[in-house]
Amino acid sequence: MARILFSVVVGFILARLCQCANSTLGLPDPLSLPPSQYWDGDDGPWSTFLVQVGTPPQQVRLLPATGESSTWVVLPEGCTSTGPVDCPNLRGFEFSINLSSTWQNNAIYQLNLYEESALGYTANAKYGYDTLTLGIDGKGLPTLEHQIIAGIATEEFYLGNLGINPRPLNFSDLNDPQPSMLHTLRNQSMIPSTSWSYTAGGYNHVPRTYGSLVFGGYDTSRFVANNITFNFAPDISRDLLPAVQSITTNISNTPLLSTPIYAFIDSLIPDIWLPLKACHAFEQAFGLGWDNTTESYLVNDSFHSTLLQKNPFVTFNIGPDFTGDSVSIRMPYWAFDLTATYPLVANNTRYFPLQRADNDTQYTLGRAFLQSAHLIVDYERSNFSISQALFPNTSVSQNLVRILPPPTVINGITPPSNSPKGSQERSLSAGAIVGIVVGSVLAGILITTGIFLLVAKRSKNPYDDGGNTAPAILVDDELELGGTPAARPGVQGVASLPLKVREMEASIPTRVGLEGSVEQVKDSDTKE
Structure with a gap:
């Protein structure tokens, strides 16, 4: 009887470990939209x-x-x-x-x-x-x-x-x-998971660099990796809501943002919307003037030349909360040097993409911010990351990385997954996975010989759906x-x-762990 039970337990472990190993194989590559x-x-x-x-x-x-x-x-x-x-x-x-x-x-x-x-x-x-x-x-x-x-x-x-x-x-x-x-x-x-990454690129960057949009993963050549993760905000219509801890510039000792705020990241909007006090600080530091007709900060050619000589940049310190760790996103002046054309204005006009917000519902980091920031959003873990964007030239190939779906718990066993150490960690080869499976099975057999009469307690799936709408x-x-x-x-x-x-919001499992499992796919030959 003991021998039969031993065989059953060993077979169970072998089947489950093979199933776990195969769960990360055969996933599709990320899709990079050129x-x-x-x-x-x-x-x-x-x-x-x-x-x-x-x-x-x-x-x-x-x-x-x-x-x-x-x-x-x-x-x-x-x-x-x-x-x-x-x-x-x-x-x-x-x-x-x-x-x-x-x-x-x-x-x-x-x-x-x-x-x-x-x-x-x-x-x-x-x-x-x-x-x-x-x-x-x-x-x-x-x-x-x-x-x-x-x-x-x-x-x-x-x-x-x-x-x-x-x-x-x-x-x-x-x-x-x-x-x-x-x-x-x-x-x-x-695609391997419900996720994407995006950075807007830069027309004024030298050399000009197009945007990057990847579904189910990200391109490591487009950002500087960090270890800070942001959880989704409770309001699903404002899920990408990081804390702006501070805003500073190299041309003034006075902070541009005196009190931390939460700001919604929205690529549909071109401008950065900040409190009126912060806008006044920008005006003082940069010499900006508000145009009541267009309700924007217009920049003439003379003033533009002056700003170019000063070579200013603005640093946004972004974190999950008002205090604690943060990511520094540095925006050079070229990222603020935008041009309004018809039908916004009759003649092409330079403008500074800063808007005066009346209240906290208007605080927004728009597309101008995403020129210098790289955004990765993982809907299956309800989290996202913000990183300093990079601007590789056309000789640099894409380096696409999968974002794997969260592991599932099967009969109390959670499949192993990669824990990323930055964005460069490579995935295990099929042979390595098989080796791990075999080793795990042998280890399981040795352990089972001593405890096969014990009944394992089924654990609760940590990825139960939240069901938000x-x-x-x-x-x-x-x-x-x-x-x-x-x-x-x-x-x-x-x-x-x-x-x-x-x-409606699709059911999104609760995030568990840090960045989540990632797997490098390949060095794509596709060039922007």
Whole structure:
């Protein structure tokens, strides 16, 4: 009897260890979306990314939207006879619904501008479903069917946007969630985990460096690794909410931020929104002047030359809390040297991307900040990291690293996983994994000979889903495209509202451990 029980236990251990070892094998590589190699936007210029929408595919250039779940494209209605002749190209190309045989119409709704509405952004979109291809033909990137497409005509957002948030959208009620692009990639095993990394690149950096967007991993050549991890904030519409502990500059001994704040990271917004007192400190240090007409800090050529001679930079110290460890993100002056064009201004004008916030709901680190900062977001562990961005030249190849999904507990056994020591740790080879499995089995047999009569107590899965949901937005499907949308309701009590669109958070397991398991994939030959 003892011999039979011994054999059963050994077989169980062998099967489970093999299952654990194989759980990290066969995962897909991260997907790196190549930049379009264009610099676009009326408030930039910014490095855009090329995707194709519809059948036959229509190419559009888009900006990543960290808080959005749908893909926004500019409709032909967005270019009128009063605009510039090359308007379609300036707006990253148009998408014509009537030219796509796979378009499925929904209705006109208000865009899901949860946090952006607090900054004064409002817009409507014509929602529907269509085929979405990442990149261009011949690059081997996936094509996804029945993706949520929002057609815009407003100039509030001059370029289209690629939503990279995994939350599904609900039209009319909560019973029919429509999956996001990131969720579809993960659900169809096209990426190893529900995660992404992004840095905006730099038009004014020498040499100019395009942005980097990777799904399911990150490119180690684009940032300086650190050991600080940020947990998601409780409000899922403001999940990327680090603490700005301090802001300083090399051209003044006076801190630019006197009191720490929490600021939302949002790539949909170009500017950095800070308290009025902090803006006054910037004015004093840099000699900035506020323009009431454009409600921005304009910079003329003479003043620009003066700033170039001073060679100023600004350092943001970012941490999980107001005190303790932090990451220093250094922004040179070139990252603040942006150009406004039509339709924001009649003539091209330099501006400093700083905005005056009225209250803490407006504190935002926008796309200007993401020129110098590299962001990695892991939705399966509910955490993210912020690092100093790097700007490799075209001779430096990508070095893609997987973000593995969290391990699962099977009958009380947790699969082993790599603990990263910085971003350069390499994954175990298949032979090494097999060796570990065999060694572990032998060790298990030796241990089992002494304790095989003991009954192991089943442990609780530390990755149980949290089941959070996002607040809703009240919209009116009778609104004309580009008209004035309905006001955003408060977060409390939204379930009783006559909702037309809701955005929900997919269940996200609680984060366990440090950075999470990572595995180096390969040194890609792809160059930006």
